[in-house]
Amino acid sequence: MITIVFTLLSAGCTDDKGNESSASTSCTGVTDSMGRPKTIEDTINLINAxxxxxxxxxxxxSLKAPLNVFAVNSTFSAQPAVDQNSPRIFILQDKMVLSVAPAGIGRTLLEFSELNGSIETFKGELEFPIEGTVTMDTILAKISQTSTTSTCLTCHTSERKVAYKTLGSLYVSKILRPNESQRINSSYLKNQATACNPSINKHRCEVLNAIFVNGQAQDASFPF
Ligand code: HEC
Incomplete structure (x- = not known):
């Protein structure tokens, strides 16, 4: 009798996790240091895991809470906000920022930058869903317009392609910072997340939930 109960219980446990492939880490199963990427290199390593x-x-x-964020209702970028309920959201880690938009034309993109010196950043962009292994060439291919310029150049000036660590090359260009007067508070966006109706816009709810509920996001100042 005891054996039967035990068998049923463990069968239930296996069922819960049975869908995950053992070959790759689950979304929330990465190590603490991996879930806190501080550079573009760390971000690519996380994505590839x-x-x-x-x-x-x-x-x-996969990013470990609590997240530091700067959400901005700014419509003049490659990843424009739709409005205050769906702003552009920067996730800040050390001298790197990740940028997502819950809705609008930039909603499938992850944009990112890492400080290089004091007035410019290495920049890149990836489109989701991602298949295959991401390299510096994946990033270059996504944003290159000619062999020496990217689509970011229109707004981020002084652009050039330079070596990024020993991993390949990336574009560097001038920093454009979000405007404090356009900031949307985390507490407001957490309410948007909990009130979000997935039958209206599932992607928006998922992104807001990942950042403001699971990620326990808090407002922070821009790191550079
Ligand atoms: C239409 C103008 C425009 C274009 C084109 C543009 N950006 Fe930006 N970008 C901005 C503005 C404005 C900001 C400041 C934040 C805000 O208000 O959205 C910014 C800030 C950023 C930041 C954070 C700060 C920094 O400068 O490092 C990143 C990362 C970024 N953009 C990535 C990109 C990438 C990658 C591209 C090209 C694929 C790009 N942007 C193209 C306007 C633009």
């Missing part, structure tokens, strides 16, 4: 096809939601949920 996560399951395929990789959704933006899975990537955001």
């Amino acid at each position: 996560l399951p395929r096809p990789l959704s933006l939601e899975c990537f955001l949920n």
